[in-house]
Amino acid sequence: MKEAIDFISQPWPWYVAGPVIALVMFSLLLLGNNFGLSANLRSMCAILGAGKHCEFFDFNWRAQAWNLVFAAGLIIGGYIAHAFLTPSGGVNISSQTIADLQQLGIEDPGKSLVPENLFSWQSLATVRGFIMLVAGGFLIGFGTRYAGGCTSGHAISGLSDLQLPSLIAVIGFFIGGLLVTYLVLPFLLTI
Amino acid sequence: MKILRYLIIGIIFGITLAKAEVISWYRIYEMFRFQSFHMYGIIGSAIALGIVFVQLIRRFKLNSVDGNPIQIYPKQRSVSRYLYGGIIFGLGWAMTGACPGPMFILLGNGVSVILVVIAAALLGTYTYGLLRNKLPH
Numbered sequence: 001m002k003e004a005i006d007f008i009s010q011p012w013p014w015y016v017a018g019p020v021i022a023l024v025m026f027s028l029l030l031l032g033n034n035f036g037l038s039a040n041l042r043s044m045c046a047i048l049g050a051g052k053h054c055e056f057f058d059f060n061w062r063a064q065a066w067n068l069v070f071a072a073g074l075i076i077g078g079y080i081a082h083a084f085l086t087p088s089g090g091v092n093i094s095s096q097t098i099a100d101l102q103q104l105g106i107e108d109p110g111k112s113l114v115p116e117n118l119f120s121w122q123s124l125a126t127v128r129g130f131i132m133l134v135a136g137g138f139l140i141g142f143g144t145r146y147a148g149g150c151t152s153g154h155a156i157s158g159l160s161d162l163q164l165p166s167l168i169a170v171i172g173f174f175i176g177g178l179l180v181t182y183l184v185l186p187f188l189l190t191i
Numbered sequence: 192m193k194i195l196r197y198l199i200i201g202i203i204f205g206i207t208l209a210k211a212e213v214i215s216w217y218r219i220y221e222m223f224r225f226q227s228f229h230m231y232g233i234i235g236s237a238i239a240l241g242i243v244f245v246q247l248i249r250r251f252k253l254n255s256v257d258g259n260p261i262q263i264y265p266k267q268r269s270v271s272r273y274l275y276g277g278i279i280f281g282l283g284w285a286m287t288g289a290c291p292g293p294m295f296i297l298l299g300n301g302v303s304v305i306l307v308v309i310a311a312a313l314l315g316t317y318t319y320g321l322l323r324n325k326l327p328h
Binding site: 009010011012013014015016017019023024026027028030031032034037038040042048050056057067070071074075076077078079081082085086091092096097100114115118123132133135137138140141142144147149150151152154157158159160163165166168169172175176178181184185188 | 198199210216218229233236238239240241253257264265266269272277279281285287314315316319
């Protein structure tokens with residue numbers, strides 16, 4: 001048992017993670033559902049009562065309750081990985097990425113999962129932290145619902161079904177991501 | 192009890208994305224800088240195998256466990272909503288380094304400030320619901 005835990009405690013290579021993601025999508029299809037996570041945000045809005053004054057949220061979210069249970073599983077999975085399966089905690093990013101981020105003033109890039117001085121409650125009180133966490137989160141919620149899906153719904157489910165709308169959405173994901181990475185972050189990280 | 196299956200699949204998915212470092216802000220930054228094959232390998236191999244699974248479902252007209260044919264719905268035809276919506280999501284993805292799945296996994300990893308990102312994402316979804324009829328689709 002200890003050997004098995006040591007084995008899965010190592011960082012997983014892409015050729016293990018990619019197929020597991022495909023298997024997750026396949027199991028959800030076999031259970032009669034479609035794989036996609038951003039629908040949860042709409043369900044949560046409905047649960048919080050948004051359906052009372054906006055018809056977009058006036059739907060039977062209970063029919064999608066499985067997806068909320070799936071999200072609860074993600075939180076538990078994250079906790080298990082963090083509490084029992086992480087010997088080091090570092091991220092194996094390339095030396096080029098480390099050098100680039102050091103130039104932008106990030107200390108010890110890759111030492112932990114996320115840059116600690118950005119992903120903290122103190123950071124939220126700074127202009128930089130507020131934009132990255134609050135504006136960033138807002139854009140995620142607005143954009144995924146507008147595009148009708150996120151990385152799981154479009155990039156994995158949609159492209160696996162060779163759907164053109166999903167390809168357009170994924171191209172959009174990259175246009176937005178590249179804009180932020182090359183134009184916004186160099187400015188934002190150094191203020 | 193049926194609902195427990197989704198919990199277990201979610202746990203597997205959560206462990207996978209955590210152990211493959213997909214939930215790391217650094218990995219998303221690195222992907223958008225094209226400085227590693229890691230994220231492309233994960234997404235690419237998931238899609239490649241996913242295509243095989245979807246073809247198998249079609250070819251053999253597989254049923255789901257409840258006995259109904261597995262349906263994969265075609266998404267509505269449009270360019271504007273996928274392009275504009277996609278770009279807006281991409282902006283947020285690169286800023287926070289998280290998308291709707293990894294947000295929850297990061298929470299489990301103890302990154303508590305991600306609750307703010309989740310709350311902001313809910314506000315963004317709600318705002319979309321309010322403006323939906325005024326946006327090009």
